[in-house]
Amino acid sequence: MQVTFYGVRGSIASPGPDTVRYGGNTPCLRVDNGSDEIIILDAGTGIRRLGDELAGDHRPIYLLLSHQHWDHIQGFPFFKPAYRGSSEIFVVCFNCESHENLSLTQQFSDPFFPVPASALPSNIHLLDEEGIRDVNFQGTIVTTAPLNHPGGGSAYFFRSGGKSLAYMTDNELFPPNEPPTSYEEWVERCHGLDCLIHDASYTDEEIETRIGWGHSSIGQALQLGLDAGVKLLVLFHHEPDRTDDQLDEIVAECQEKVGDSMKVIAAREGETLTL
Numbered sequence: 414m415q416v417t418f419y420g421v422r423g424s425i426a427s428p429g430p431d432t433v434r435y436g437g438n439t440p441c442l443r444v445d446n447g448s449d450e451i452i453i454l455d456a457g458t459g460i461r462r463l464g465d466e467l468a469g470d471h472r473p474i475y476l477l478l479s480h481q482h483w484d485h486i487q488g489f490p491f492f493k494p495a496y497r498g499s500s501e502i503f504v505v506c507f508n509c510e511s512h513e514n515l516s517l518t519q520q521f522s523d524p525f526f527p528v529p530a531s532a533l534p535s536n537i538h539l540l541d542e543e544g545i546r547d548v549n550f551q552g553t554i555v556t557t558a559p560l561n562h563p564g565g566g567s568a569y570f571f572r573s574g575g576k577s578l579a580y581m582t583d584n585e586l587f588p589p590n591e592p593p594t595s596y597e598e599w600v601e602r603c604h605g606l607d608c609l610i611h612d613a614s615y616t617d618e619e620i621e622t623r624i625g626w627g628h629s630s631i632g633q634a635l636q637l638g639l640d641a642g643v644k645l646l647v648l649f650h651h652e653p654d655r656t657d658d659q660l661d662e663i664v665a666e667c668q669e670k671v672g673d674s675m676k677v678i679a680a681r682e683g684e685t686l687t688l
C-alpha cells in the first residue's frame with residue numbers, strides 16, 4: 414500500500430518561499446494498493462495536480478472526504494476528471510444524505526464559481542460510510558470513526574496485505590466537550606498501526622488558546638502515536654504560518670523525544686510512503 418501527499422497544509426493554501434519544501438496546498442492524498450479504483454482522501458487545493466496526473470486514467474474514483482470545511486473541498490472545481498463525461502466519481506462524506514448538502518458540488522454556484530454543478534459532465538454519486546465496506550478495493554478493508562471536530566467528520570482506516578494506515582485530520586484529541594470518539598477509543602483504533610497520519614496543527618503552546626477549534630497539538634499527536642504503539646507517525650495539517658525550517662525543528666525534537674520507539678515525520682507534498 415502506498416500513500417502520496419498532494420496537499421498537507423491546514424486551513425488555507427500558503428505558497429511562498431517559507432513553505433516550498435513541505436508544500437502549501439491544502440489536504441489531498443492518494444492511497445494506492447493496486448486496485449481497480451482510484452482512492453483519494455480530501456479535495457483540498459492539492460487535488461488539482463492529482464487530477465492532472467489522472468488525465469489518461471479512466472478508473473472509477475472514490476473520493477473520501479474527512480469533512481466539508483473549505484480547505485478540504487476547495488480544489489474540486491479544478492479537478493479535471495470532474496469535467497470528463499467518462500468519469501464515475503463516488504463521494505463518501507459525513508452527514509451527506511443528498512446532493513443538496515454536498516458542499517463539494519454546492520460550491521459550483523454563484524457567486525463562488527462560474528460553472529454550475531449541473532453542467533459537469535462527470536457522474537458524481539454519493540456513497541455512505543456503510544457503502545464503502547461493500548467496495549472490494551483489491552481486498553482492502555476501509556472503516557471509519559467519527560472525528561472530534563466542529564460539524565463532525567470521519568477518520569478513515571485502511572487494512573491491506575497485512576499493512577494498516579489511518580487518516581485522522583481535523584481531530585481534537587482532547588476537546589472540551591463530550592467527544593464522539595474518546596481518547597481511549599482512538600488508542601484502541603490506532604493500536605499497532607503501520608502508519609498514522611494525524612492532525613498536528615498547533616504547537617503545545619498555541620493550542621492553549623485554541624481549545625475547541627477541532628485540532629490537536631504536535632505533542633498530543635505524539636502521545637497518541639506512542640500510546641497506540643504506532644510504527645510511523647506523520648504530522649499533518651500544518652499551520653499556514655509554519656515554515657519549512659520550523660517543521661524540520663519540530664520533527665527533530667519529536668524524534669529525539671520518542672527515540673527508537675516510533676518514527677516521526679512531517680507530511681510533505683509530493684512524497685510517497687510505501688508501507
Ligand SMILES: [Zn+2]
Nearest residue numbers: 423424484583
Ligand atoms: Zn482542515
Ligand SMILES: [Zn+2]
Nearest residue numbers: 480482562583
Ligand atoms: Zn475542519
